[in-house]
Amino acid sequence: xxxxxxxxxxxxxxxxxxxxxxxxxxxxxxxxxxxxxxxxxxxxxxxxxxxxxxxxxxxxxxxxxxxxxxxxxxxxxxxxxxxxxxxxxxxxxxxxxxxxxxxxxxxxxxxxxxxxxxxxxxxxxxxxxxxxxxxxxxxxxxxxxxxxxxxxxxxxxxxxxxxxxxxxxxxxxxxxxxxxxxxxxxxxxxxxxxxxxxxxxxxxxxxxxxxxxxxxxxxxxxxxxxxxxxxxxxxxxxxxxxxxxxxxxxxxxxxxxxxxxxxxxxxxxxxxxxxxxxxxxxxxxxxxxxxxxxxxxxxxxxxxxxxxxxxxxxxxxxxxxxxxxxxxxxxxxxxxxxxxxxxxxxxxxxxxxxxxxxxxxxxxxxxxxxxxxxxxxxxxxxxxxxxxxxxxxxxxxxxxxxxxxxxxxxxxxxxxxxxxxxxxxxxxxxxxxxxxxxxxxxxxxxxxxxxxxxxxxxxxxxxxxxxxxxxxxxxxxxxxxxxxxxxxxxxxxxxxxxxxxxxxxxxxxxxxxxxxxxxxxxxxxxxxxxxxxxxxxxxxxxxxxxxxxxxxxxxxxxxxxxxxxxxxxxxxxxxxxxxxxxxxxxxxxxxxxxxxxxxxxxxx
Amino acid sequence: xxxxxxxxxxxxxxxxxxxxxxxxxxxxxxxxxxxxxxxxxxxxxxxxxxxxxxxxxxxxxxxxxxxxxxxxxxxxxxxxxxxxxxxxxxxxxxxxxxxxxxxxxxxxxxxxxxxxxxxxxxxxxxxxxxxxxxxxxxxxxxxxxxxxxxxxxxxxxxxxxxxxxxxxx
Numbered sequence: 001x002x003x004x005x006x007x008x009x010x011x012x013x014x015x016x017x018x019x020x021x022x023x024x025x026x027x028x029x030x031x032x033x034x035x036x037x038x039x040x041x042x043x044x045x046x047x048x049x050x051x052x053x054x055x056x057x058x059x060x061x062x063x064x065x066x067x068x069x070x071x072x073x074x075x076x077x078x079x080x081x082x083x084x085x086x087x088x089x090x091x092x093x094x095x096x097x098x099x100x101x102x103x104x105x106x107x108x109x110x111x112x113x114x115x116x117x118x119x120x121x122x123x124x125x126x127x128x129x130x131x132x133x134x135x136x137x138x139x140x141x142x143x144x145x146x147x148x149x150x151x152x153x154x155x156x157x158x159x160x161x162x163x164x165x166x167x168x169x170x171x172x173x174x175x176x177x178x179x180x181x182x183x184x185x186x187x188x189x190x191x192x193x194x195x196x197x198x199x200x201x202x203x204x205x206x207x208x209x210x211x212x213x214x215x216x217x218x219x220x221x222x223x224x225x226x227x228x229x230x231x232x233x234x235x236x237x238x239x240x241x242x243x244x245x246x247x248x249x250x251x252x253x254x255x256x257x258x259x260x261x262x263x264x265x266x267x268x269x270x271x272x273x274x275x276x277x278x279x280x281x282x283x284x285x286x287x288x289x290x291x292x293x294x295x296x297x298x299x300x301x302x303x304x305x306x307x308x309x310x311x312x313x314x315x316x317x318x319x320x321x322x323x324x325x326x327x328x329x330x331x332x333x334x335x336x337x338x339x340x341x342x343x344x345x346x347x348x349x350x351x352x353x354x355x356x357x358x359x360x361x362x363x364x365x366x367x368x369x370x371x372x373x374x375x376x377x378x379x380x381x382x383x384x385x386x387x388x389x390x391x392x393x394x395x396x397x398x399x400x401x402x403x404x405x406x407x408x409x410x411x412x413x414x415x416x417x418x419x420x421x422x423x424x425x426x427x428x429x430x431x432x433x434x435x436x437x438x439x440x441x442x443x444x445x446x447x448x449x450x451x452x453x454x455x456x457x458x459x460x461x462x463x464x465x466x467x468x469x470x471x472x473x474x475x476x477x478x479x480x481x482x483x484x485x486x487x488x489x490x491x492x493x494x495x496x497x498x499x500x501x502x503x504x505x506x507x508x509x510x511x512x513x514x515x516x517x518x519x520x521x522x523x524x525x526x527x528x529x530x531x532x533x534x535x536x537x538x539x540x541x542x543x544x545x546x547x548x549x550x551x552x553x554x555x556x557x558x559x560x561x562x563x564x565x566x567x568x569x570x571x572x573x574x575x576x577x578x579x580x581x582x583x584x585x586x587x588x589x590x591x592x593x594x595x596x597x598x599x600x601x602x603x604x
Numbered sequence: 605x606x607x608x609x610x611x612x613x614x615x616x617x618x619x620x621x622x623x624x625x626x627x628x629x630x631x632x633x634x635x636x637x638x639x640x641x642x643x644x645x646x647x648x649x650x651x652x653x654x655x656x657x658x659x660x661x662x663x664x665x666x667x668x669x670x671x672x673x674x675x676x677x678x679x680x681x682x683x684x685x686x687x688x689x690x691x692x693x694x695x696x697x698x699x700x701x702x703x704x705x706x707x708x709x710x711x712x713x714x715x716x717x718x719x720x721x722x723x724x725x726x727x728x729x730x731x732x733x734x735x736x737x738x739x740x741x742x743x744x745x746x747x748x749x750x751x752x753x754x755x756x757x758x759x760x761x762x763x764x765x766x767x768x769x770x771x772x773x
Binding site: 485486488521525533534535536538539540541542543544 | 679682683684685686687688692693695697732733735736738739742743746
């Protein structure tokens with residue numbers, strides 16, 4: 001026996017190690033899950049959308065707290081903007097927005113030195129045009145700049161930086177995980193939706209804002225994650241005592257006494273439809289005026305602040321983004337004469353702040369302009385029919401929606417936004433009427449919405465990128481996980497546990513594609529640790545797996561997927577079959593969803 | 605062979621839920637008395653593999669015997685084919701066979717496959733495209749050979765028929 005042992009050949013080939021016992025139940029669970037649930041990339045995107053929603057909500061709370069902090073540091077007041085401005089002496093009302101403008105300008109000027117290059121930070125561009133990347137540092141710089149403008153009474157909405165921050169946070173997982181562009185764009189869109197939802201405590205409007213304005217589609221592939229992110233973001237901010245679960249605006253009860261009373265609201269729709277395009281044009285005009293001054297950034301923003309400050313001396317009620325002013329309107333705090341003054345000054349202040357190049361959103365100022373217009377018209381109707389149910393504050397609500405629908409060209413979002421801001425169902429009929437009329441009138445007057453710059457460029461891009469002109473390369477995710485022919489069962493099992501795919505790619509030493517190992521194939525061996533010791537990737541390799549090359553058009557790739565049950569296809573170099581990447585079915589579906597809506601977008 | 609094939613198909617379809625009766629039946633059908641050597645002479649691993657494979661030299665399912673042997677050794681070089689319990693499964697997915705073939709050899713003294721002393725060698729060849737059947741065959745034999753009673757019966761088998769009987773018990 002001893003001789004036999006000595007005579008035996010020396011070890012030539014490596015002996016496979018045992019499959020660790022704890023791996024087997026894990027792998028069984030993995031198979032069980034894979035066979036029953038088969039989570040697609042889209043379903044996983046939904047999970048990420050949830051995380052993005054939470055981050056958006058958290059960043060929103062942080063931003064609000066920071067605004068209050070900065071406001072206190074500059075004004076030494078813990079009150080809201082309107083209250084603290086009202087309590088200030090005239091000189092301070094004038095100086096505070098100038099300080100804010102100077103700090104905001106300095107933040108951009110010096111902050112941008114620390115951010116890389118001059119990449120666009122616009123989340124809309126990132127979603128509709130770019131690769132779904134929102135630069136990290138530039139976004140922080142812009143948000144910090146907005147913080148100063150908003151905290152010092154600038155007439156601009158905080159939803160701008162909130163959405164920017166949320167979109168930036170949302171772009172991080174896509175960049176870390178090297179997602180293809182359509183999925184990165186979708187997750188950034190989720191961030192934007194969550195940002196709006198957390199800014200206004202309005203999850204439906206948040207999702208619809210992005211779907212209607214930015215994506216231009218309510219296809220379920222993209223709408224689902226938007227909704228999910230919005231809901232999580234809203235739940236997160238509602239946990240805060242600052243916000244709670246009450247609607248943003250508490251409104252007096254509203255009623256329609258007679259069917260004819262809807263007619264004045266239709267007239268309000270007409271007024272908003274005509275006025276809104278001029279509001280948009282006015283904002284652009286202000287921007288051009290400031291550009292013509294050729295002032296450097298800091299003095300330009302300080303000048304914007306000075307205009308706001310000068311107006312605030314007479315009407316401190318117009319300070320800030322407009323939230324308090326809207327609240328004042330809805331609760332009949334002001335006479336129509338006073339409101340007319342506040343209204344005119346607020347529009348001017350918005351033009352000055354927006355035109356000077358301050359960072360922020362125009363959403364809340366738009367809401368204010370609409371509510372002011374509605375209220376003033378409501379006063380007129382109330383004077384004509386004092387015994388009817390036509391109350392000026394109800395007109396203010398409908399005016400908000402109608403004006404919003406006409407400036408953003410998103411009537412569905414506008415209706416739901418106002419409904420969510422007030423949670424007053426009775427308002428819905430006049431609101432729908434007003435929004436639709438205003439929208440149809442405004443597109444006749446001004447084809448470009450307030451967000452049109454990004455959308456115009458989107459049209460140009462879509463013209464270039466029809467589906468048939470896109471190739472696998474455009475959606476390819478590089479460097480997929482692969483194992484060598486000699487990979488043991490242990491390694492294969494580990495890969496199936498740590499990744500969600502059902503087919504593991506097998507390559508040679510030069511990374512040329514050889515075939516795949518199917519999760520289904522190794523299933524019978526989960527109970528056989530000894531058996532697994534003699535199985536390597538080469539033994540269970542499937543060589544006849546479909547593959548694509550980078551130059552294959554997406555339309556053709558779609559056909560391959562029609563005959564293939566897997567979630568991914570390997571992308572190989574056409575010459576030497578080197579494994580370059582993989583393309584996923586979900587990304588292809590997202591790309592098609594994006595393109596198909598392009599075909600139905602007017603001018604797209 | 606057709607009967608064995610059908611059992612394998614059934615086993616493949618049912619995954620790991622097939623019972624020992626099916627396994628025994630598959631194993632018994634895969635093996636024929638002429639493909640069993642109860643006392644192989646080789647003391648070296650490669651020689652032992654070739655000696656057991658030699659039982660299939662004239663098998664009608666083996667198209668090119670030399671290629672088959674080459675593929676068997678090549679596979680073993682990639683990674684040892686020895687399992688635990690003194691059993692080895694030199695195997696190859698190869699174009700050199702047209703149907704699944706199995707041959708078995710018993711070494712009384714044992715042969716070292718690396719550091720594993722092996723007493724039972726099951727050489728398996730499958731057509732390249734039949735990966736599923738191949739897995740069933742290897743899996744089935746591995747499961748049976750894990751049972752002490754079956755290994756003891758194989759060790760004491762006096763004839764190839766007894767050997768098959770031991771697997772089918």
